[in-house]
Amino acid sequence: MTSNDGGAAPDAELLTATTALGDALRELIETSVTTTADAAEVAAAAELVRTATARIGGRPRPVSQLPRLDDPSVGRRVFNPVTGIANPLAPPLVVRQDGDGVVAAATLGLAYEGPPSFVHGGMSALFMDQMLGSAAGAAGLWGMTAHLELDYRGPLPLQTPLVLRARVESSEGRKAHITGTIARAAEPEKVLVEARGLFVMPRPEKQAAYFGAITDASGKPSPPRRPGDATALRLA
Amino acid sequence: MTSNDGGAAPDAELLTATTALGDALRELIETSVTTTADAAEVAAAAELVRTATARIGGRPRPVSQLPRLDDPSVGRRVFNPVTGIANPLAPPLVVRQDGDGVVAAATLGLAYEGPPSFVHGGMSALFMDQMLGSAAGAAGLWGMTAHLELDYRGPLPLQTPLVLRARVESSEGRKAHITGTIARAAEPEKVLVEARGLFVMPRPEKQAAYFGAITDASGKPSPPRRPGDATALRLA
Numbered sequence: 001m002t003s004n005d006g007g008a009a010p011d012a013e014l015l016t017a018t019t020a021l022g023d024a025l026r027e028l029i030e031t032s033v034t035t036t037a038d039a040a041e042v043a044a045a046a047e048l049v050r051t052a053t054a055r056i057g058g059r060p061r062p063v064s065q066l067p068r069l070d071d072p073s074v075g076r077r078v079f080n081p082v083t084g085i086a087n088p089l090a091p092p093l094v095v096r097q098d099g100d101g102v103v104a105a106a107t108l109g110l111a112y113e114g115p116p117s118f119v120h121g122g123m124s125a126l127f128m129d130q131m132l133g134s135a136a137g138a139a140g141l142w143g144m145t146a147h148l149e150l151d152y153r154g155p156l157p158l159q160t161p162l163v164l165r166a167r168v169e170s171s172e173g174r175k176a177h178i179t180g181t182i183a184r185a186a187e188p189e190k191v192l193v194e195a196r197g198l199f200v201m202p203r204p205e206k207q208a209a210y211f212g213a214i215t216d217a218s219g220k221p222s223p224p225r226r227p228g229d230a231t232a233l234r235l236a
Numbered sequence: 237m238t239s240n241d242g243g244a245a246p247d248a249e250l251l252t253a254t255t256a257l258g259d260a261l262r263e264l265i266e267t268s269v270t271t272t273a274d275a276a277e278v279a280a281a282a283e284l285v286r287t288a289t290a291r292i293g294g295r296p297r298p299v300s301q302l303p304r305l306d307d308p309s310v311g312r313r314v315f316n317p318v319t320g321i322a323n324p325l326a327p328p329l330v331v332r333q334d335g336d337g338v339v340a341a342a343t344l345g346l347a348y349e350g351p352p353s354f355v356h357g358g359m360s361a362l363f364m365d366q367m368l369g370s371a372a373g374a375a376g377l378w379g380m381t382a383h384l385e386l387d388y389r390g391p392l393p394l395q396t397p398l399v400l401r402a403r404v405e406s407s408e409g410r411k412a413h414i415t416g417t418i419a420r421a422a423e424p425e426k427v428l429v430e431a432r433g434l435f436v437m438p439r440p441e442k443q444a445a446y447f448g449a450i451t452d453a454s455g456k457p458s459p460p461r462r463p464g465d466a467t468a469l470r471l472a
Contacts, residue, residue: 072352
C-alpha cells in the first residue's frame with residue numbers, strides 16, 4: 001500500500017477506483033435494505049465487506065487533513081455526503097447551474113425511507129441545505145448555514161424522479177438569503193418541499209478558529225479560502 | 237437463497253446477520269472516505285463489495301412491502317436512515333426516553349462532513365427531524381413533518397461526542413409542536429443547533445392515500461396504524 005501525497009492534482013487512477021468504490025457501496029447499501037436473502041447469505045456478505053475494510057484500512061487520514069482527491073478551490077469535494085460521487089451516503093446529487101440558480105435530479109431508493117414508501121423528512125432537509133449552499137457557491141457567494149426553514153406540502157415518493165432547485169434571493173455583506181424547492185420531475189410546478197435559508201460567511205477570526213488547522217494531503221496548511229468550498233457547485 | 241416471510245416476528249438469526257452487515261458497511265463507508273490506500277487496493281475493495289451485492293441481490297422487496305424484520309406497531313424499523321441499526325446511512329442514533337423527552341448520543345465520522353472537520357449542516361437537520369419525530373412517538377403522539385426550522389449557533393465538530401435532545405412542547409388535535417437541540421457532550425448547556433418543528437397527523441383519507449398499498453413481508457395489507465411509526469422510539 002502506497003500513499004499518494006500529490007496534493008490538489010487529481011490522480012486519474014485513484015479517482016476512478018474511488019468512484020467505483022462509492023458506486024459499489026451505494027448499490028450494496030440499497031441491496032442490503034431491500035434484500036430477501038436468508039441469514040447465511042447476509043452473513044456472508046458482511047464477511048466480504050469486512051475483508052474489503054481490512055484491505056484499505058489501517059492508516060486513515062486525520063480529520064484535519066483534506067483527502068488527496070479534493071481541491072476545494074475548484075469545488076472538488078469527492079466525499080461530500082450529498083453531492084460527493086465517492087461518498088456512499090450521497091445519492092449523489094449532481095448539481096448544475098440553471099438560469100440564476102442551481103438544479104439537481106434525484107431518484108431515491110429505500111435507504112432514504114422515512115414513512116413507508118416515502119422519503120424521510122430529514123433527508124429533504126439535508127438535500128435542501130446542500131442545494132442552498134450550492135446556490136450560494138454558484139452565485140460566487142459563500143457561507144455556512146445560520147438558519148434553515150422548511151415547509152412540507154406533501155410527501156416525496158421513493159423510486160420516483162425528483163427535481164431540486166435553489167437560488168440566491170438576496171445578499172448583503174456576509175449574509176445571503178437563499179430559497180429552494182423539491183418537486184416530482186413529472187409535476188415540477190407542484191412544490192412538495194419548500195426551503196428558506198440564511199447563510200453567513202464567518203468573520204476572519206472565526207474562519208481562523210474553525211479552519212486554521214486544516215491541511216492538504218501532503219500536510220501543508222490549507223484552510224479553505226472560502227468556507228462555502230464545502231458546499232460549492234460540483235464539477236459535473 | 238430462501239425467503240423468510242414470517243411477518244412481524246423477529247427472526248433472531250436474520251436480525252443478527254442483518255445488524256452485522258449494517259455495522260460492517262458503516263465501518264467500510266468511514267474507511268472509504270478516510271483511506272490513504274493506493275488505487276489498486278481501492279479497486280480491489282470495490283470488487284469485494286460487488287461480490288457481496290451479487291450474493292444478496294436479485295430479488296429485492298418492492299417499495300410497498302415492509303422488511304421482514306420490521307414491526308412498526310412496536311417501533312421496530314431496522315432500516316430507518318437515522319436510527320436503524322441495519323441502515324448503513326444511519327450513525328445510528330440510539331434514542332432513549334429521558335424525563336419528558338428523548339435523548340441520543342452520537343460521535344460522527346468524516347462521512348458526515350460538510351465544512352472541513354465539521355458536521356454537514358444538513359446532517360444536523362436530518363438528525364433533528366428524526367429526534368423530533370421520536371419525541372412525538374415517545375409522548376404517544378404521531379405525525380409527519382409539516383414545518384422544520386433550525387438555528388445554527390456554532391459548527392458541530394466531527395469525531396466528538398455529541399448529545400441530541402427533543403421534547404414535545406405542546407399538542408392539540410392532529411398537531412404537535414416539538415423542539416430539539418444538539419450540543420457537545422462535554423458542554424451540554426452550550427446549544428450549537430436548535431430546532432423547532434410542527435408535526436401533523438394526516439387526516440384518515442390522506443393516510444389511506446399515502447399508505448393504503450403498504451403490506452407486510454408476507455404480502456398482507458399492513459398500512460401503518462400510526463404514521464409516526466416511521467419515527468417511533470427505537471427499542472434500545
